[in-house]
Amino acid sequence: MIKFNKIKKIYHMGTQSLEALSGVSLQIAAGEFVTVMGPSGSGKSTLMNIIGCLDTPTDGEYFLEGKNVAGLTFDQLASIRNKMMGFVFQNFNLLPYATAWENIELPMLFNGKNARNRKERITELLNEVGLLKWKEHRPSELSGGQQQRIALARALANDPPIILADAPTGNLDSKSGVEIIELLSRLWKKGHTIIMVTHDDRLASHSQRIIHLFDGREAD
Amino acid sequence: MITIFFRNLVRDLMRQPLRTILTLSGVIWGTFSVILLIAFGESVGKAQTKRFHGMGYGIVLMFPSQTTLPYKGFQKGKPIRITPEQVEDIPDKVSDIEIISPEFVRSCRMRYERREFLNTVRGINPPFELMRNIIPAKGRFINPLDMKEKRRVCLIGDVLATDLFSTSDPMGKSIFIEGVPFTVIGIMAKKLQNSNYNGNRDERCAFMPWTTYSALYGDKYVSNIIFRPLDFNRSAEVTQGIKNHLSKLIGFDPQDPDAIFVWDTLEMEKSFQTFFIAFNIFLGVIGSFTLLVGGVGVASIMMVVVEERGREIGVKLAVGARRRTILFQFFIESLTIMLIGGLVGFAFSGAVVRLVQTMPEAVTQFVGTPQISPLVAVSSISILLLIGTVSGFIPARNAASTNPITALRK
Ligand SMILES: Nc1ncnc2c1ncn2[C@@H]1O[C@H](COP(=O)(O)OP(=O)(O)OP(=O)(O)O)[C@@H](O)[C@H]1O
Numbered sequence: 242m243i244k245f246n247k248i249k250k251i252y253h254m255g256t257q258s259l260e261a262l263s264g265v266s267l268q269i270a271a272g273e274f275v276t277v278m279g280p281s282g283s284g285k286s287t288l289m290n291i292i293g294c295l296d297t298p299t300d301g302e303y304f305l306e307g308k309n310v311a312g313l314t315f316d317q318l319a320s321i322r323n324k325m326m327g328f329v330f331q332n333f334n335l336l337p338y339a340t341a342w343e344n345i346e347l348p349m350l351f352n353g354k355n356a357r358n359r360k361e362r363i364t365e366l367l368n369e370v371g372l373l374k375w376k377e378h379r380p381s382e383l384s385g386g387q388q389q390r391i392a393l394a395r396a397l398a399n400d401p402p403i404i405l406a407d408a409p410t411g412n413l414d415s416k417s418g419v420e421i422i423e424l425l426s427r428l429w430k431k432g433h434t435i436i437m438v439t440h441d442d443r444l445a446s447h448s449q450r451i452i453h454l455f456d457g458r459e460a461d
Numbered sequence: 462m463i464t465i466f467f468r469n470l471v472r473d474l475m476r477q478p479l480r481t482i483l484t485l486s487g488v489i490w491g492t493f494s495v496i497l498l499i500a501f502g503e504s505v506g507k508a509q510t511k512r513f514h515g516m517g518y519g520i521v522l523m524f525p526s527q528t529t530l531p532y533k534g535f536q537k538g539k540p541i542r543i544t545p546e547q548v549e550d551i552p553d554k555v556s557d558i559e560i561i562s563p564e565f566v567r568s569c570r571m572r573y574e575r576r577e578f579l580n581t582v583r584g585i586n587p588p589f590e591l592m593r594n595i596i597p598a599k600g601r602f603i604n605p606l607d608m609k610e611k612r613r614v615c616l617i618g619d620v621l622a623t624d625l626f627s628t629s630d631p632m633g634k635s636i637f638i639e640g641v642p643f644t645v646i647g648i649m650a651k652k653l654q655n656s657n658y659n660g661n662r663d664e665r666c667a668f669m670p671w672t673t674y675s676a677l678y679g680d681k682y683v684s685n686i687i688f689r690p691l692d693f694n695r696s697a698e699v700t701q702g703i704k705n706h707l708s709k710l711i712g713f714d715p716q717d718p719d720a721i722f723v724w725d726t727l728e729m730e731k732s733f734q735t736f737f738i739a740f741n742i743f744l745g746v747i748g749s750f751t752l753l754v755g756g757v758g759v760a761s762i763m764m765v766v767v768e769e770r771g772r773e774i775g776v777k778l779a780v781g782a783r784r785r786t787i788l789f790q791f792f793i794e795s796l797t798i799m800l801i802g803g804l805v806g807f808a809f810s811g812a813v814v815r816l817v818q819t820m821p822e823a824v825t826q827f828v829g830t831p832q833i834s835p836l837v838a839v840s841s842i843s844i845l846l847l848i849g850t851v852s853g854f855i856p857a858r859n860a861a862s863t864n865p866i867t868a869l870r871k
Pocket residue numbers: 252253254259260261279280281282283284285286287288
């Protein structure tokens with residue numbers, strides 16, 4: 242489903258340049274639960290962003306379901322992010338002034354679902370993450386764990402096949418972290434492809450396979 | 462889709478009331494100040510012109526004086542004496558005169574019952590009414606029959622009327638001018654007058670037929686001539702024509718600069734008009750700068766507001782918003798704010814203008830009655846609208862044109 246061929250990412254800062262990914266090749270099949278691990282600065286987020294089509298590689302080829310992503314337009318990429326990917330960030334990235342309900346609704350507004358379907362789906366998702374009571378609350382009125390569960394519900398809004406979670410538990414206490422991982426495992430059992438970044442070996446043990454990154458390369 | 466869009470628009474604007482109010486107030490202030498500046502500038506100008514026209518419109522005054530050049534055996538220093546009959550005869554001899562009147566002036570005691578004042582009496586003929594803008598609020602001006610029969614009738618100024626009669630109606634009553642009874646046949650409408658000659662302003666004068674005046678006081682020679690030329694642009698030539706005619710009639714050098722002193726208000730009118738053209742240019746420049754400052758203010762608010770929303774744009778891009786959806790959202794948002802702000806600013810300036818219009822005359826006499834020029838209102842609102850919308854659009858476009866991660870880092 243996901244195929245990387247010698248993906249490079251170089252950041253330019255003034256005269257300096259930094260190779261965050263130096264030729265990563267990997268494959269992830271549909272329905273896999275993969276964990277990406279590695280020390281800080283090894284390029285995990287960079288890798289996730291490229292998989293999630295939030296960022297573009299400097300060099301190399303990325304095939305998503307056999308299609309070369311490099312050839313896609315801005316709007317086609319937007320459509321992929323909207324329908325195929327659900328991204329969960331370490332720092333949640335919820336809209337601060339919108340309620341939990343409205344945050345979950347956001348991806349659906351961009352694919353033209355009608356009001357009744359949206360309402361059903363949001364209620365279903367809030368139930369799934371156990372936060373129906375909190376639907377009118379803003380992110381600032383929720384705990385970190387609750388915010389991350391709302392973010393996960395938002396990622397699931399359009400029922401995308403791939404869930405990308407970049408250090409979803411990084412800002413959470415261990416109990417909330419375990420809740421998130423359990424939610425992800427449940428989604429995997431339902432058939433979603435899960436790709437997750439974590440520093441925690443115990444959390445990584447939920448997954449089928451671990452990709453180790455070191456200095457922008459796959460290490461093993 | 463459209464309803465979702467507008468519901469979201471209203472929601473987005475309501476979610477951050479402070480931001481919305483700040484942006485709005487910038488736009489409101491910009492529109493408000495430009496529209497009011499122009500409205501007041503114009504009305505002050507008009508009020509001053511009107512006050513200037515209070516003395517009269519399109520008139521030339523000629524005051525007989527003394528010769529300063531010897532002429533045909535006469536020494537210099539000869540007084541110029543002109544009779545009212547000679548004055549009324551001038552239009553037959555000199556062309557291009559619309560109307561003309563002799564004028565006699567003296568100070569007289571005027572009495573009604575116990576009240577007595579020393580004021581100015583003017584002996585004149587009927588066309589004086591038009592030349593000097595003496596419009597009767599009640600009754601009428603002197604007419605040809607009054608002239609012919611040398612009637613003891615007078616029209617009095619509005620201030621003189623209240624001085625003598627306080628609240629009672631002067632019409633048809635007799636007032637005593639130097640002990641001689643005169644019937645009041647008219648009262649002058651209140652007017653603004655910022656220039657004058659010989660004696661009180663018109664509001665304190667009594668106007669009577671010059672025939673009555675000279676029969677009563679025995680004056681043979683006029684204090685001045687007042688006329689209006691047919692063509693305002695040719696006032697100087699017509700004046701010289703009258704001088705030439707009189708010089709033959711009375712005997713003085715037609716080139717004598719001081720034999721007859723001339724006050725050509727049309728000359729003043731020209732310089733006055735030049736002044737107002739300059740004044741309007743000045744207003745235009747100030748107005749444009751106000752608009753510019755308002756525009757810069759609105760632009761910077763919009764830019765800051767939109768730049769602050771880089772993360773919002775990033776989040777929306779990350780969950781799959783297309784670029785044009787985001788741009789359309791920001792465009793409509795800016796447009797809505799600018800439009801509401803512009804209309805509220807317009808309404809505020811309208812309210813202020815209304816307020817001034819209802820103010821007492823003591824105020825409106827100087828500022829006039831300001832009026833909102835639709836052209837100024839529409840153009841300043843649209844200029845601010847354009848500036849605000851573009852300056853909100855550019856940072857939004859920049860944010861929406863990068864990849865989502867860059868937008869999210871903001
Ligand atoms: N926008 C950027 N501009 C410049 N350098 C960047 C940028 N983003 C990441 N980097 C650099 O690229 C390298 C990889 O960063 P990345 O965020 O992928 O690391 P990571 O493995 O996710 O680290 P962590 O575990 O701390 O999240 C780091 O050295 C980082 O400093």
